[in-house]
Amino acid sequence: MPLLDPDDLAVRALEDSDVAIGGDVRGDDLDPADRATLDAYRRVVGAARGITPADVAVEDAPAGLWSAIAGELFTADTPRRLFTAGTSDTSDTSGTPDPADTPDTPDTSADHAASGIAGVTSLRGRPAWRTPSTVLAAAAAVILLAGVIFAVTTNDTPRTTVVAKAELGVLPPGDPAGAPGSGIGTARLERVGNELDLVLQTTEMTSPPAGDHYELWLLNRSGPVVPQSLGVIDSPNGEMRATVPATVDTSKFDVVDISLEADDGNHNHSGHSLLRGTLQ
Numbered sequence: 001m002p003l004l005d006p007d008d009l010a011v012r013a014l015e016d017s018d019v020a021i022g023g024d025v026r027g028d029d030l031d032p033a034d035r036a037t038l039d040a041y042r043r044v045v046g047a048a049r050g051i052t053p054a055d056v057a058v059e060d061a062p063a064g065l066w067s068a069i070a071g072e073l074f075t076a077d078t079p080r081r082l083f084t085a086g087t088s089d090t091s092d093t094s095g096t097p098d099p100a101d102t103p104d105t106p107d108t109s110a111d112h113a114a115s116g117i118a119g120v121t122s123l124r125g126r127p128a129w130r131t132p133s134t135v136l137a138a139a140a141a142v143i144l145l146a147g148v149i150f151a152v153t154t155n156d157t158p159r160t161t162v163v164a165k166a167e168l169g170v171l172p173p174g175d176p177a178g179a180p181g182s183g184i185g186t187a188r189l190e191r192v193g194n195e196l197d198l199v200l201q202t203t204e205m206t207s208p209p210a211g212d213h214y215e216l217w218l219l220n221r222s223g224p225v226v227p228q229s230l231g232v233i234d235s236p237n238g239e240m241r242a243t244v245p246a247t248v249d250t251s252k253f254d255v256v257d258i259s260l261e262a263d264d265g266n267h268n269h270s271g272h273s274l275l276r277g278t279l280q
Contacts, residue, residue, distance in 0.1 A: 004030070004031075004034050006037060009034060009037050009038045009041060010041055012038060012041075013038055013041030013042045013044070013045050014045055014139055044140065045139060045140070047140075048139065048140040048143040048144065049143055051143060051144060069141045069144070069145070072137040072140070072141055073137055073138055073141060158192050158193030159192075159193070160190050160191070160192050161190065161191045162188050162189070162190055163189040163190065163191050163196070163250070164188070164189040164250070164254070164279040164280055165186065165187070165188045165189070165279065165280065166186065166187040166188075166256045166277035166278055166279045166280065167185075167186055167277050168183075168184065168185035168186060168187060168202070168256060168258070168275040168276060168277035169184060169275060169276070169277065170182060170183065170274060170275060171273055171274075171276060177271055177272060177273050178272070178273065178274075179259070179260040179272040179273055179274045180206075181205065181206035181260070181274045182204060182205070182206050183202055183203070183204050183205030183206060183236070183237075183258075183274060183275055184202070184203055184204055184275070185200060185201055185202035185203065185205070185258070185275050185277075186200075186201045186277075187199065187200050187201070187256040187277060187279070189244070189250060189279055195243055195244075195246075196243070196244040196246075196250065197241050197242065197243055197244065198216070198218070198230055198241070198242050198243075198244055198256065199239065199240070199241050200216060200233070200239065200240040200241075200242070200256070200258075201238075201239050202233075202236065202237055202238065202240075202258070202275070203237050204237070205236040205237050205274070205275070206236070206274070207236055208236065208260060211262060211263050212260055212261060212262055212263065213232055213233070213260075213261055213263060214232070214233040214236060214258050214259065214260060214261070214274065215229060215231070215232050215233060215258070215259050215261045215269075216229070216230040216231055216232075216233055216240065216242060216256075216257075216258060217229055217230065217256075217257040217258075217259060217269060218230060218244070218248060218250070218253040218254075218255065218256065218257070219253065219255035219256075219257050219276075220252050220253050220254075220255070221254070221255050221278070222252055225252075225253075227257070227269045228244075228245065228248050228253055229267065229269075230242035230243075230244065232261075233258065250279065254278055254279040254280075255276060255277070255278050255279070256276065256277050256278075256279060257269075257273050257275070257276050258273060258274050258275040258276070259271075259272060259273045259274070260272045260273070260274055
């Protein structure tokens with residue numbers, strides 16, 4: 001027959017200790033049934049304590065999270081009626097509770113009188129919230145909430161938002177600005193914190209001739225404005241991320257351009273482009 005109250009076993013599971021409660025029973029002397037119950041409680045606590053920031057979302061709390069926690073705290077083991085006569089429930093004026101509404105527990109009127117709280121229905125003389133299931137549910141909820149708060153407050157990674165995208169293709173045949181070659185690509189304008197980045201992804205691009213290189217630009221299609229260089233493209237196929245200067249208005253400089261440039265130290269646009277596309 002079990003020797004310890006389930007409440008004590010729940011507390012011991014939370015404390016993760018085999019020290020005797022009241023000095024009477026050590027962990028290795030537990031009755032097999034008590035040991036099985038304690039192990040089950042510890043698995044629940046261990047799973048809750050094993051939560052790391054990587055296990056929880058770093059965004060705002062999902063919809064329904066708090067109601068789910070409340071649902072765990074108020075389980076089927078929580079008495080539906082904690083107060084009998086003399087409370088806000090005045091439907092029964094006789095002062096005698098309906099037997100169907102009264103939990104099947106021993107008479108603890110002496111405990112009630114000693115506590116000074118009249119009419120409270122007690123479980124084993126303890127507050128109703130200290131039943132094993134509610135103790136463990138409350139502990140798991142607190143640990144989970146702490147993990148969410150820790151993850152949100154310690155996450156320093158800036159949020160990334162895609163502002164615009166572009167499909168890049170070779171210039172039409174006969175376009176005097178077209179450079180010989182082939183390739184396809186995509187570009188996306190991302191806001192990372194307070195900065196704007198242009199992320200370029202290219203494939204099937206022809207390697208530049210010896211003595212030349214490819215360069216990434218933003219062009220203003222509204223007029224003869226000096227193009228803005230975002231840097232040399234080191235690899236013709238792959239991904240490149242470049243920071244857009246804060247002085248560049250991307251609502252005007254909205255054309256992504258890959259030009260063929262000579263290795264001659266001239267930093268102006270050559271006027272010959274392999275791929276081009278408009279941010280939308």
